[in-house]
Amino acid sequence: MTLTAETFDFVAALVRRNSAIQLERGKEYLVESRLAPLARSAGAADVDAYVRSMRADVTKHDIVVEALTTNETSWFRDLNPFTVLRTTVFPDLKARNKNSVRIWSAACSTGQEAYSIAMIIADNFPSVQANIVATDLADGVLVKGRSGRYTQLEINRGLPAPMLVKHFERQGPSFEISSQLRSQVVFRKHNLLDSPPAGGPFDIVFLRNVLIYFDVATKREVLKRIQGAMTPGGYLFLGAAETTIGVDESWERIQVGSSSVYRPRGKRV
Amino acid sequence: MTIPATWEPLSDADSVLTIAQDLFSTMIDGEPGHLYPWMGERPTLEDPRFTWVDVAGSVATRVMLMAGRATGEQLTRSLLAMEESEPVSDADFADAVGEIANVVGGNVKSLVTNPGALTLPVVTHEEPDMSKDFCLLETYFGWRGAPLGVALWALTP
Amino acid sequence: MKALVIDDSRVMRKIVSNVLVGVGFECIEAENGQVALDQLEAHSDVVLCCIDWNMPVMTGFEFVVAARKRPEWRNVTLMMVTTEGEQDQIVRALAAGAHEYVLKPFTPEVIIAKLQFLGLVDLKEMA
Numbered sequence: 437m438t439l440t441a442e443t444f445d446f447v448a449a450l451v452r453r454n455s456a457i458q459l460e461r462g463k464e465y466l467v468e469s470r471l472a473p474l475a476r477s478a479g480a481a482d483v484d485a486y487v488r489s490m491r492a493d494v495t496k497h498d499i500v501v502e503a504l505t506t507n508e509t510s511w512f513r514d515l516n517p518f519t520v521l522r523t524t525v526f527p528d529l530k531a532r533n534k535n536s537v538r539i540w541s542a543a544c545s546t547g548q549e550a551y552s553i554a555m556i557i558a559d560n561f562p563s564v565q566a567n568i569v570a571t572d573l574a575d576g577v578l579v580k581g582r583s584g585r586y587t588q589l590e591i592n593r594g595l596p597a598p599m600l601v602k603h604f605e606r607q608g609p610s611f612e613i614s615s616q617l618r619s620q621v622v623f624r625k626h627n628l629l630d631s632p633p634a635g636g637p638f639d640i641v642f643l644r645n646v647l648i649y650f651d652v653a654t655k656r657e658v659l660k661r662i663q664g665a666m667t668p669g670g671y672l673f674l675g676a677a678e679t680t681i682g683v684d685e686s687w688e689r690i691q692v693g694s695s696s697v698y699r700p701r702g703k704r705v
Numbered sequence: 706m707t708i709p710a711t712w713e714p715l716s717d718a719d720s721v722l723t724i725a726q727d728l729f730s731t732m733i734d735g736e737p738g739h740l741y742p743w744m745g746e747r748p749t750l751e752d753p754r755f756t757w758v759d760v761a762g763s764v765a766t767r768v769m770l771m772a773g774r775a776t777g778e779q780l781t782r783s784l785l786a787m788e789e790s791e792p793v794s795d796a797d798f799a800d801a802v803g804e805i806a807n808v809v810g811g812n813v814k815s816l817v818t819n820p821g822a823l824t825l826p827v828v829t830h831e832e833p834d835m836s837k838d839f840c841l842l843e844t845y846f847g848w849r850g851a852p853l854g855v856a857l858w859a860l861t862p
Numbered sequence: 863m864k865a866l867v868i869d870d871s872r873v874m875r876k877i878v879s880n881v882l883v884g885v886g887f888e889c890i891e892a893e894n895g896q897v898a899l900d901q902l903e904a905h906s907d908v909v910l911c912c913i914d915w916n917m918p919v920m921t922g923f924e925f926v927v928a929a930r931k932r933p934e935w936r937n938v939t940l941m942m943v944t945t946e947g948e949q950d951q952i953v954r955a956l957a958a959g960a961h962e963y964v965l966k967p968f969t970p971e972v973i974i975a976k977l978q979f980l981g982l983v984d985l986k987e988m989a
Contacts, residue, residue: 472738591965597963732967800872810945811945812966814947815948823945
């Protein structure tokens with residue numbers, strides 16, 4: 437089943453207008469798979485028919501954008517950044533007598549990343565006060581993140597069992613994170629192209645698997661704004677396949693084992 | 706008999722649909738979208754097979770799957786990654802459909818308070834006599850066009 | 863690396879084995895806890911057990927309790943793979959010595975992510 441060029445172009449334009457995410461040719465499969473469930477619920481014959489039926493209805497545009505901009509998410513995704521937090525970043529912050537740390541989880545989706553960070557801190561650095569701001573474009577994921585409730589399938593993905601029993605409680609078919617950890621994360625609607633969200637300046641920023649969707653000029657813009665919202669000794673985490681090299685030379689890359697973490701160049705406390 | 710309080714969360718078919726869809730999308734089809742609520746009248750099953758697990762408790766409850774033999778064979782083939790042409794033995798059939806009942810039953814059990822132990826799955830050709838028991842829920846799904854039933858029965862001791 | 867897959871369902875043993883073989887394990891099987899103990903006696907190079915809970919003869923929980931009594935098996939990772947999903951069951955299994963807990967149904971990624979967290983599978987090897 438292939439999409440018509442017309443359908444793809446319309447969806448790509450819609451998504452680009454509302455999120456700066458670029459869907460290039462070759463990403464038809466993504467549009468197909470993300471919109472198929474919507475098409476099915478709407479009773480449309482296929483994605484082409486669904487898009488044809490909703491293009492004139494502005495109230496339906498948001499859900500299409502949301503379906504295309506949500507990331508596949510899991511707990512402790514890629515693992516390494518969280519290890520780096522534990523072995524390198526927090527010991528450094530502690531050595532600098534930082535007992536109150538501000539963290540930004542950008543493009544947070546349903547909140548697993550933000551809560552994963554909260555769990556690392558609670559389990560390893562209980563005396564540190566963590567203030568985590570989690571932002572995303574889409575309202576639906578923010579509501580879910582705030583609820584701290586996840587399905588069995590979602591809880592299965594990447595969450596170690598000892599952390600499950602320590603930080604979550606089963607509520608019927610769902611698992612809910614403890615109110616203590618839930619209170620450490622504030623979810624806010626935010627577009628990366630806008631000025632950074634309140635809650636900064638941030639000591640740690642997670643911006644993972646988002647830059648890949650942007651063109652180079654937008655990448656630079658976003659990275660510049662983020663650096664402006666960070667403390668001088670701050671740490672930036674990108675996705676495993678991403679880097680600032682070749683995009684923005686104002687970051688220093690530090691290797692920790694097989695991962696990289698980025699710090700504003702030349703600025704230290 | 707009214708629905709025992711501990712089984713209230715299952716008085717509507719949505720929870721069972723979610724459980725079934727999660728199972729099928731992860732372990733049978735490899736992607737979502739192939740299992741959906743059955744539309745229309747209660748379907749007839751061709752050469753039906755009945756598979757169940759029982760949950761012990763203050764009221765013992767039976768979680769039963771109903772499927773035609775051909776559908777059960779398809780499920781077995783999917784789970785055991787068998788070729789279309791390979792024959793499905795009774796043992797394979799019982800094992801595969803039994804495991805589906807085990808997973809559905811186990812997840813259904815997790816939704817209620819203070820459930821007891823889950824029995825091992827039973828697969829039969831004859832419809833069990835449930836005339837003395839109370840049906841809490843009977844719902845049907847379509848899987849690749851074929852009907853599949855799930856029923857929850859409160860068992861009279 | 864050798865793994866022992868313990869489940870009374872042949873279907874489930876096959877599914878779990880396939881996942882483990884895909885990340886470099888050699889798999890042996892057992893259809894209940896007692897056979898599993900026998901297998902551990904016979905194969906001293908098992909590093910991981912994937913264990914169902916409800917089985918005839920000896921349950922997975924009983925197997926965990928028995929296995930943890932043996933100092934020579936201290937370093938064997940014990941991962942439950944089961945439909946038993948109540949909070950109490952998970953707590954009990956971990957308290958008895960299981961290291962990890964996978965709820966059925968699961969995707970291959972679920973098991974692989976847990977193996978990575980346990981250090982049994984290296985992320986880099988996946989590339």
